[in-house]
Amino acid sequence: MKSMYKNAVMALVLFAGLTLVSCNQGGSNNGGALKSSAAEKVFVAPGEYDSHYAFISGGFSGQLSVYGLPSGRLFKVIPVFSVDAEKAYGFNEETRDMLKTSHGYIPWGDSHHPDISQTNGVVDGRWVFINENNTPRIARVSLETYETAEIIEIPNSAGNHSSSFVTENTEYVVAGTRFSVPIPQRDISIKDYKGNFKAALSFIKVDPESGNMDLDFQVLMPGFDYDLSHPGRGKSHGWFFFSTYNTEEAHTLLEVNASQNDKDFIAAVNWKKAQEYIKQGKFKTMPAKYVHNVYSDETHSTISTTKKSVRVLDASKLPGLVYLMPTPKSPHGCDVDPSGEYIVGSGKLSASMTVHSFSKMLKAIENKEFDGEAYGIPILKFESTLAGTVEQPGLGPLHTEFDGKGNAYTTFFISSEVVKWKLGTWEVVDRKPTYYSVGHLMIPGGNSRKPFGKYLVAMNKITKDRYLPTGPEVTQSAQLYDISGEKMELLLDFPTVGEPHYAAGAPAEVVKGFSKKFFKLEENKHPYATKSEDDVRVVRDGKNVHVYMTAIRSHFAPDNIEGIKVGDRVYFHVTNLEQDYDVPHGISMIGANTSELLIMPGQTETFVWEPKQVGVWPFYCTDFCSALHQEMQGYVRVSPRNSNVKLSWSLDDE
């Protein structure tokens, strides 16, 4: 027995010696080059996971990209408002209707502000909401499938910019209009803007289980431009804050004419009060045409419905619904700190930043400290709500996020930097340059009660000489800073897809557990699903031909089809029979005027082919699925219109 212990001790001593040696080796490597410290902080070894997800908007690409932090590696580009031929989004029969609007099918959109759903004021990693600016829409992206699950159009809105931010239990996702328009739309002179153009702030209810969105009501506001917004949280839960500009109500050369007023407003909307007014029936039901598209993971198809009316609350007529807080010089960002007490207005043309206090606002409302009104909406006295001013922090303040440790971080477009300052004392603590002209910034959970204040991502509009040149259009970029210390530290530049307009982030543990591996074949309710090779068939219905096809490693069934005629409209309904992680199959047909399909395991997708020439035409698997991917192919025989070739199909001549 004794000798056994001896051996054990010897082994441990040896082991300890080994650790010591390996530790020393690591030390000398690190010490050798000082530069490696930033590199080490962003290095994620092959096979290791990043610690955070970042969902970065593609801006004018209309998409949402998924990155890992701190490595800056790109994992996926999720098409939301723009078609994506790679994933057949907007091309196949199943997702085409996702891009349907009251203006018809629109293949492109301008995605702006992603925001992750929240529970009790903390990001819960279930869905990402994102707004489309040009043709006002809000989308919900599922973090089970990393696909767009739903898109709702917003009526009475134009330039859907102060969107799509969620309240602290995802009761609402909120969308505000940047451009005011005649409501309802009508044929009037543009010069009659003042007083005739109105704005709508939309409150979209989110089902807590399914996430399904429904436009609950709109608040009708004066014809200003509503730039950005954020929810109240904690003590200010129940309120929503919108920054405004063009309170001049100019309709031309806004560059000059909307910069005349010394102060614009931050509008504080009491949405709990709005709910009461709705209950009391004090809304007006206005005719409005908007389209709502929902994608189902069971039918793998979209159901698109057109809505005909919307409930509207008039802010000018309903007391206590909205208050206006004067804020200097066209405030852009409108950011609420994690406690819900401070509302930061970044006057983009102002040299200083204004911070309002929520509790002072409530007191000012109670004491009726008003400084007139705008279209019946009370304007609170500037001094009454003012918590403090950050003096001369930089030029062109845009957006602010928080680290949850009492610090705020603001981006400055003109002076191209991120400035760290302290809430309460309003003193500037640190500043770091960005390369170049930063727009938004993102701290994971930065728009919630609980920010995860380790990293900060600055999203730049211009890169000039930062990367190898790629012609006149160069990449836009994001920059990663470590904000865990007193001073910020630049760690990494990484290029982005499209314009990195804004982003939302969360620790990987919050998000990754929801991710789905494949769709269960037995739950597939697609009307044209084929769940077994015994059921494959080809059915003619006049000029329409439906091919019920399956794909599995490494063949299609059927892979020989005859009896198709010139002028037919052939629907390939292809079901991927695989039930294994990461085994998609693709399919494309020579001469098909559409994209490929990229079918996930257990899924059914459809593309249409209209053969125009007689002959025998091949199709094949477009996703390198297996060792015999190159063998995964088939033929369709196309005969003249008047031919008598019988419709037939086979696999292995059976």
Add this chain to the structure above:
Amino acid sequence: MKGLIIALLSLSVLFVSCQRTGNQQSSTEDLTKNTPKGQASVVDEESSPNILQLAIQTKDLSTLVAAVQAAEIEHVLVNAGPLTVFAPVNSAFDALPPGTVDELLKPENKKKLAYILTNHAAPGTYKGRLLKDGRKIYMATGEYIEVTRKGDDVYFGGAKILATVDASNGVVHLIDKVLVPEEK
């Protein structure tokens, strides 16, 4: 048994000390130092010149350029803008009380100098018809400065506009006086 415990203890001590060294090594290294002047460091000889490049090329603005460099605000003049810069010519600086310029160029007055220079820049592109008589223009410092017209001449805060040059990121008006902000 005792030996075992000691071995375990020493092992854990080694492990801890190893961790500590790891932390010490993450000393900060400032990657922003590679590009000290931000966007002003970008070398581009082909694009039409931005406001800073234009000022550097204009002999009559050499004092202004020296002042901008002393105040280290070059990056303000190269960003996407658009910006309108009212650029005092050398003789405007010469007209200031003797010693003023030398005083401002001293490092300890960097902040004050930056403020005075920022007071010559306005966000937006103001030129031609947009310089309406009586229009107040909002400067990057937060001050307002008024445009006045006398016949064909345009004055800005009392300074006469001598010439106007378009830049890639805005416009430069050469003026004959320095716009000294009121003392606060």
Add this chain to the structure above:
Amino acid sequence: MKKSKILMITGSLLLLTLFALPLWNITLEAPQYPDPLGLDIHIDKLADGNNPNDVRNIDLLNHYIGMDRLPEDMLEFKIFPIVVLVMAILGVLAGLSGKPRLYLTWVIIMAILGVAGIYDFYSWLYHYGHNLNPHAILKFVDKNGNPMAYDPPVFGTKQLLNFTVHSYPASGAYTMMVGIVMAIWAFVTGKKEG
């Protein structure tokens, strides 16, 4: 009741857990399967070992090298449940009789059946690994130029192409062992009590 009787009866009743628990598990590991594929062998069926669809996915891979689909019914699946049930009843009866000699007999029969079962298992694996479709997509040969065989090990770990295959007893086998040990223990204590 005597301790030996309780031990013998409990031990033989433990056999019944085989109707729920797998007897054996074969796990296939490969770099592209971070979640290894698993096959659970029960007395009456083959089942997904580690994740849903494992059997389906093993079949999918096997078709490339010409192996048969994993069987849904075999003669064994009909015989094994009867044998297990009969042995459990016989064990209980032996226990009720209270005769240690019968306990030992039961243990010996179990041992013989066990060896027979493992031989049957081996021959099935051998057949499965050698009886390949001549039209297989991928045909490999061993060093001597003979067609490669893919029979997994009966017990232990073996490299088959890009897969590391582990074959070990599963929970059902362990409860059965405990049952047999209890029967032996019953025999020993029964002798002393006697």
